[in-house]
Amino acid sequence: MASALTQTLRSDARDNRERILDAARAVFAAKGLDVPMRAIARRAGVGPATLYRHFPTKQALATEAFAEQMRACQDIVDEGLANPDPWQGLRVVIEKLCELHARHRGFAASFAAAFPGAMDLAARRERALVSLAELARRAKATGQLSPDFTLDDLVLVLRANGGLDAMSTTARVAASRRFAALAIRAFHA
Amino acid sequence: MASALTQTLRSDARDNRERILDAARAVFAAKGLDVPMRAIARRAGVGPATLYRHFPTKQALATEAFAEQMRACQDIVDEGLANPDPWQGLRVVIEKLCELHARHRGFAASFAAAFPGAMDLAARRERALVSLAELARRAKATGQLSPDFTLDDLVLVLRANGGLDAMSTTARVAASRRFAALAIRAFHA
DNA sequence: ACGCTAACGGACGCCGGCGTCCGTTTAGCT
DNA sequence: AGCTAAACGGACGCCGGCGTCCGTTAGCGT
Numbered sequence: 001m002a003s004a005l006t007q008t009l010r011s012d013a014r015d016n017r018e019r020i021l022d023a024a025r026a027v028f029a030a031k032g033l034d035v036p037m038r039a040i041a042r043r044a045g046v047g048p049a050t051l052y053r054h055f056p057t058k059q060a061l062a063t064e065a066f067a068e069q070m071r072a073c074q075d076i077v078d079e080g081l082a083n084p085d086p087w088q089g090l091r092v093v094i095e096k097l098c099e100l101h102a103r104h105r106g107f108a109a110s111f112a113a114a115f116p117g118a119m120d121l122a123a124r125r126e127r128a129l130v131s132l133a134e135l136a137r138r139a140k141a142t143g144q145l146s147p148d149f150t151l152d153d154l155v156l157v158l159r160a161n162g163g164l165d166a167m168s169t170t171a172r173v174a175a176s177r178r179f180a181a182l183a184i185r186a187f188h189a
Numbered sequence: 190m191a192s193a194l195t196q197t198l199r200s201d202a203r204d205n206r207e208r209i210l211d212a213a214r215a216v217f218a219a220k221g222l223d224v225p226m227r228a229i230a231r232r233a234g235v236g237p238a239t240l241y242r243h244f245p246t247k248q249a250l251a252t253e254a255f256a257e258q259m260r261a262c263q264d265i266v267d268e269g270l271a272n273p274d275p276w277q278g279l280r281v282v283i284e285k286l287c288e289l290h291a292r293h294r295g296f297a298a299s300f301a302a303a304f305p306g307a308m309d310l311a312a313r314r315e316r317a318l319v320s321l322a323e324l325a326r327r328a329k330a331t332g333q334l335s336p337d338f339t340l341d342d343l344v345l346v347l348r349a350n351g352g353l354d355a356m357s358t359t360a361r362v363a364a365s366r367r368f369a370a371l372a373i374r375a376f377h378a
Numbered sequence: 379a380c381g382c383t384a385a386c387g388g389a390c391g392c393c394g395g396c397g398t399c400c401g402t403t404t405a406g407c408t
Numbered sequence: 409a410g411c412t413a414a415a416c417g418g419a420c421g422c423c424g425g426c427g428t429c430c431g432t433t434a435g436c437g438t
Contacts, residue, residue: 009414009415010404010405010406010414010415011405011406012404012405012414012415012416013405013414013415013416016415016416036394036395036396037395037396037397038394038395038396041417046416046417047416047417047418048396048397048398048417048418049397049398049399049415049416049417049418050415050416050417052396052397052398053415053416056397109355152367153367153371156353156364156367156368156371157371159352159353159355159364160349160350160352160353160368161349161352162352163348163349163350163351163352163353163354164345164348164349164352165352166298166348175345175348178341178342178345179345179349182342182345182346182372182375182376183371183375185374185375186371186372186374186375187371198384198385199384199385199434199435199436200435200436201384201385201386201434201435202384202385202386202435205385205386225424225425225426226425226426226427227424227425227426230387235386235387236386236387236388237387237388237426237427237428238385238386238387238388238427238428238429239385239386239387241426241427241428242385242386245427
């Protein structure tokens, strides 16, 4: 979809689109999702109208802006699946997912909410969850992951991890790391 | 302080004050802290001016409204300290604190933030933390609480627990219970 | 019963964010 | 180089929340 548009887009429009996405990523990461659209427009050096022309709603913008992180999520999970030791793989997945979410403020909210209309994001989320389920199954088979572990537990942990976003970025990342360690201990058999 | 005011307050004023506090508790619990002041005024059946006369800022209102929960917090911690088995006491404290925070949306935010000006709340928070430190010390002594446990870990868990407030109340309480169980497992030696 | 004053609340002006319109600019094609 | 339509962005009106002012009401003391 992006490529189809990209080809018919005029050069200045394509530039602006990229600048808007960059600005959105920066502003979202810094202040969270709850920012005025105009703040992003200003940061990108474009007028409000241009911003709205490219992304009619904030969620449309967020979905695009976080596409990269969404892919990173999938990569992390795939990497975990590829690990010959499933428990070790799961541990790393938890650590990396927590850190990813801590580093990009709005992403956690988008990811957890999977708001209506962002079916692209929701679909990727589902895929990731399916892979995680498989990883968890294997880790349980080795006896290292607690047998009563549920996927919901992992979702719960990630959601709770999102509760740390009131802190400054550095503190948040540190807290998130510690938090991931606690979660891993809780999941250990 | 409340009593000093109560005595010099006219009867209708005292009534309104109570109605406002009731309304605030209800609205905060239902929608969280981020509600227009006027919504609380409307709910209480008073004009905006009356609300502002009694509580000039939202934090002043929240501090008063959550005073009861704050006391409940202290009670929970004291109860934990009184338990002959410190580890058991700590477990119960964690469970109850998580549930308390889950049941009252805004409270978690106020508690964690201890925003400037609410020194009353902050002081109580400090007292509770001191007691918790003592409880943790004892629990470590019995060897049931992990030796590398820190008070920060507990604060972290409570803060993270606050991240669940996007859910509906019932779901939030359930998730919070499960979350407390996970935290306890993580803290177990 | 009456007056004084504390307390009330509707109404007001302000501000910041929203989404859109329209006159202007400029990329891209011939 | 000139034309055309795509793209731009400043400006506008709207809305909802904010905190305050002031004319009115009613509690309480005599």
